[in-house]
Amino acid sequence: MFKNIRGLFSRDLSIDLGTANTLIYVRDHGIALNEPSVVAIRTQGNQKSVAAVGLDAKRMLGRTPGNITAIRPLKDGVIADFLVTEKMLKYFIGKVHENSVIRPSPRVLVCVPCKSTEVERRAIRESALSAGARDVRLVEEPMAAAIGAGLPVQEAVGTMVVDIGGGTTEIAIISLNGVVYSDTVRVGGDRFDEAIVAYVRRTQGSLIGEATAERIKQEIGAAYPQKEIREIDVRGRNLAEGVPRSFTLNSNEILEALQEPLSMIVQAVKSALEQCPPELASDIAETGLVLTGGGALLRDLDVLLAEETGLPVIIAEDPLTCVARGGGKALELMDKAGNADLLSTE
Amino acid sequence: MTEAAESPGRTLQAARLERSFAVREVAEALNLPIDTVEAIEADQFDRLPSAVFARGYVRAYAKLLELDADALAAACRVDASEQTEVVPAARSSGLMLEPTALLGGAFGVLLLLIIAVLAIWVWPEDEQASSPLEPVATLPQRAPDDAVALASASIEPTYEDLGELAEAAPQAGQPPLAFDDGGRRITPGGDDRLEFAFTEECWVEIKSAAGRNLYSDLSRSGDSLDLVGRGPFRILLGYAPGVSMSFNGEPVALGPHTRNNVANLVLGQ
Numbered sequence: 001m002f003k004n005i006r007g008l009f010s011r012d013l014s015i016d017l018g019t020a021n022t023l024i025y026v027r028d029h030g031i032a033l034n035e036p037s038v039v040a041i042r043t044q045g046n047q048k049s050v051a052a053v054g055l056d057a058k059r060m061l062g063r064t065p066g067n068i069t070a071i072r073p074l075k076d077g078v079i080a081d082f083l084v085t086e087k088m089l090k091y092f093i094g095k096v097h098e099n100s101v102i103r104p105s106p107r108v109l110v111c112v113p114c115k116s117t118e119v120e121r122r123a124i125r126e127s128a129l130s131a132g133a134r135d136v137r138l139v140e141e142p143m144a145a146a147i148g149a150g151l152p153v154q155e156a157v158g159t160m161v162v163d164i165g166g167g168t169t170e171i172a173i174i175s176l177n178g179v180v181y182s183d184t185v186r187v188g189g190d191r192f193d194e195a196i197v198a199y200v201r202r203t204q205g206s207l208i209g210e211a212t213a214e215r216i217k218q219e220i221g222a223a224y225p226q227k228e229i230r231e232i233d234v235r236g237r238n239l240a241e242g243v244p245r246s247f248t249l250n251s252n253e254i255l256e257a258l259q260e261p262l263s264m265i266v267q268a269v270k271s272a273l274e275q276c277p278p279e280l281a282s283d284i285a286e287t288g289l290v291l292t293g294g295g296a297l298l299r300d301l302d303v304l305l306a307e308e309t310g311l312p313v314i315i316a317e318d319p320l321t322c323v324a325r326g327g328g329k330a331l332e333l334m335d336k337a338g339n340a341d342l343l344s345t346e
Numbered sequence: 347m348t349e350a351a352e353s354p355g356r357t358l359q360a361a362r363l364e365r366s367f368a369v370r371e372v373a374e375a376l377n378l379p380i381d382t383v384e385a386i387e388a389d390q391f392d393r394l395p396s397a398v399f400a401r402g403y404v405r406a407y408a409k410l411l412e413l414d415a416d417a418l419a420a421a422c423r424v425d426a427s428e429q430t431e432v433v434p435a436a437r438s439s440g441l442m443l444e445p446t447a448l449l450g451g452a453f454g455v456l457l458l459l460i461i462a463v464l465a466i467w468v469w470p471e472d473e474q475a476s477s478p479l480e481p482v483a484t485l486p487q488r489a490p491d492d493a494v495a496l497a498s499a500s501i502e503p504t505y506e507d508l509g510e511l512a513e514a515a516p517q518a519g520q521p522p523l524a525f526d527d528g529g530r531r532i533t534p535g536g537d538d539r540l541e542f543a544f545t546e547e548c549w550v551e552i553k554s555a556a557g558r559n560l561y562s563d564l565s566r567s568g569d570s571l572d573l574v575g576r577g578p579f580r581i582l583l584g585y586a587p588g589v590s591m592s593f594n595g596e597p598v599a600l601g602p603h604t605r606n607n608v609a610n611l612v613l614g615q
Contacts, residue, residue: 150398157395287395288377290402302406312377314402317419 010097010106010134014327015089016144017110017124019074020166020189020294022054022088023324024096027331031321032096039084040070053091062209076167076186077113077141078120082127089131108133109327111141113168115184139330140179141165141323142172145292147333148326149316153177158280159287162269162305163323164295166190169265171272173280181275185268189295191261192217199257204247206236217298220251223262224300224307262301266308273309288312292322354404354418355389361411362387376406383407391422529574532560536576538614539594544569546588553580555612577614584608 012027017037024033035054038061042051051068052060060070073084097104108128112121121138128136145163146153153159153174163170166189172182193213200208208216212234220230230251238245269289273281288311291302296319306313316322352360362372369387373380385393386407391400401419408415529539532552542550544565551562555578565571567588583589586600586609593613603611 150396152396286379287399288402290398306377306406310377312403312406314399314406316398317401 010104012107012109012328012331013093013096013133014109014144014324014331015092015111015128016141016321016324016327017074017085017089017112018165018323019072019077019168021320022092023321024092025321025324025328026096027328031324033092034321035092037074037088038070038072039088040064040068041084042068050087050091053088061211074167077165077184078116079123079127082123085123086127086130089128093131093133103132105132105134107135107137107331109137109139109331111144111323111327112138113184114140114142114170114172114179114182137331137334139327140170140172140182142170142182143174143177143179144323144326144330145170145316146172146174146290146326147329148322148324149290149292149319151290157287158276158283160272160276160284160289162265162289162291162293162296164188164265164291164293164298164301165323166294169268169293169295171268173272173276173284175280175283180277180280181272183268183272185264187261187264187268188293189214189217192221192258192295192298195261196221196254196257199253200234200236200249201239203253204236204249205240206238206245206247208234208236212236216249216254217258220249221254221258222251222299223255223258223304225255226251226299258298262304265295266305269305269309273311285311288314290314290316292316292319294320353389354408354421355387357413357418358404358407358411359387361413365411367411372407372410375410376403378403389422397422529572531575532573533575536574538575538577538579540571540573540575540579540581540591540613541593542569542571542573542589542591544571544589546585548586548588549582549584550589551582551584553582554578555580579613581611581613582608 011029014025014027016023016025020037022033022035022037023031026032036058038057039053040051040057040060042049044067051057052070057070060068062070064070071081071084073079073081073088079085093104093106093108097106110124110128112124116124125136125138142161142163143153146159146161149161151159151161151174154177156176158173158175158180160171160173163172167186168188169185170182171185173180190210193210196213196216197208197210200206200213216232216234220232231248232250233246233248235244235246237243273284276284289305289309291305291313292315295301296315302313302315305311318325362369369380369383372378373383376383382394382403385391386400386403391397394400394403401422404422405415405419408418533554540552542565544567546567547564549562549564550571552560552573554560557580560575560579561573583591583600585607586604587607589600589609591598591600598611598613600609600611603609
């Protein structure tokens with residue numbers, strides 16, 4: 001009963017609980033929070049407490065003293081550390097209700113990967129409930145991504161969505177408010193970063209951190225050979241000499257570094273097309289596939305996929321927030337239809 | 347004029363011809379049927395599967411020709427947003443509360459009642475001090491935000507506006523967004539006339555049926571306002587007792603639409 005009363009002072013939320021970033025969409029208000037899914041934990045004797053969450057905690061990644069550990073509580077789109085995820089959600093839910101005096105108790109919709117198990121989904125549900133939510137609904141990520149991209153999911157027309165997140169890439173074919181085919185590959189932005197770290201280590205004999213790798217990816221990373229070659233200066237620790245050294249990388253080298261994770265995504269897309277029912281395949285051949293998620297921002301990924309599949313490929317508008325926005329719209333659609341199970345999954 | 351000020355299709359076609367690409371080459375590069383490329387160049391976006399795909403194709407085409415993809419995609423935004431905004435508009439008209447929400451609402455009312463009773467009991471003199479004019483007093487604070495929104499809305503060239511402009515320019519010989527016969531235009535077409543006369547300071551906000559902000563400003567006592575455009579208009583008047591208004595020459599009674607001195611009405615349906 002108290003949750004119901006507190007619910008009056010809360011807003012409906014849609015949470016895209018991602019491996020790299022958590023986004024919260026507040027109904028009728030838009031995206032209210034976009035922060036890294038990182039929590040810094042301080043250990044004092046046997047006592048553990050939260051030192052920082054989100055952006056502040058991300059700055060600490062790889063730079064923490066002995067008594068603080070900055071961790072990412074989600075791995076591959078699912079909860080790796082239940083308690084820390086709960087703390088993080090509690091902090092984020094509180095943050096979007098900053099002006100509220102009463103402890104918020106919102107209705108929450110959380111987006112989950114297609115291939116997450118029963119146990120993993122239950123963990124997400126429980127975690128959101130413990131963080132103060134009064135009602136939790138789960139929606140599969142590609143469905144939310146498709147709604148967020150504005151695709152006609154309710155029609156009897158096949159649409160294909162490729163959502164490239166931080167930890168996973170979700171591929172789904174959607175028709176009539178349901179997922180016809182879905183696949184998850186554990187390749188995403190993080191794997192791109194790791195591939196860059198490994199490449200630099202192999203070719204330059206230097207070690208760089210993940211944050212540097214991410215910066216390289218954002219500035220000169222590309223999925224397809226570029227007309228103009230870009231360069232970037234980076235500093236890393238030389239493994240032979242043991243001292244920091246500066247060196248230059250160019251976009252062709254990064255393209256080479258990204259070959260392995262990119263080919264895994266291309267393979268997964270191709271296998272989705274192979275297993276697609278023929279009627280839907282013809283719809284997709286006509287309209288093409290839609291890229292969402294932060295990975296869609298990698299330069300010319302659409303060109304690569306268009307060439308490999310022979311289909312038109314479009315990038316959704318504002319791909320980073322598609323899932324969270326789609327979740328918000330899904331909440332509205334459920335209310336409108338008066339059916340809480342319309343798009344949700346168990 | 348920027349690239350997007352011309353129609354996106356024509357801009358793309360011109361850029362393609364400049365680079366001497368054939369339609370077939372573009373179609374092959376984008377894996378699109380030739381018909382689709384031709385439809386984009388002719389600005390016939392209704393021949394494409396949906397607004398999302400239309401914008402996606404325009405963006406991919408612009409990228410291929412190394413043009414500003416976002417500006418061109420944004421130029422075909424208006425017709426698309428009007429298609430998609432039908433859903434929220436319908437939602438706001440029909441209030442569908444779940445049983446739990448209704449239950450919650452009852453609890454809320456009960457809670458507020460208890461608080462009110464307590465407040466009267468503890469501070470009886472404070473009750474008289476609260477002024478009924480409070481909501482009106484807060485309204486002017488919103489002016490800067492809305493002014494910014496209005497400014498950005500008017501700078502952004504929209505495809506619909508441009509289509510209207512292209513049609514209207516040869517006949518009228520003047521830009522449709524200017525003042526004409528004393529009335530200020532708030533939409534490119536239509537001749538519905540809204541006239542306001544103010545005896546008190548009042549906030550005025552006018553939106554299109556799709557929720558787009560057409561006009562918002564604070565009017566002072568003694569001001570009058572004459573607006574022309576195509577209805578329906580969603581009108582909000584911050585202090586209704588200080589305004590008299592007419593629509594297409596006929597006076598509008600604000601009483602039935604007024605609550606707490608704030609009038610909310612829709613005209614021209």
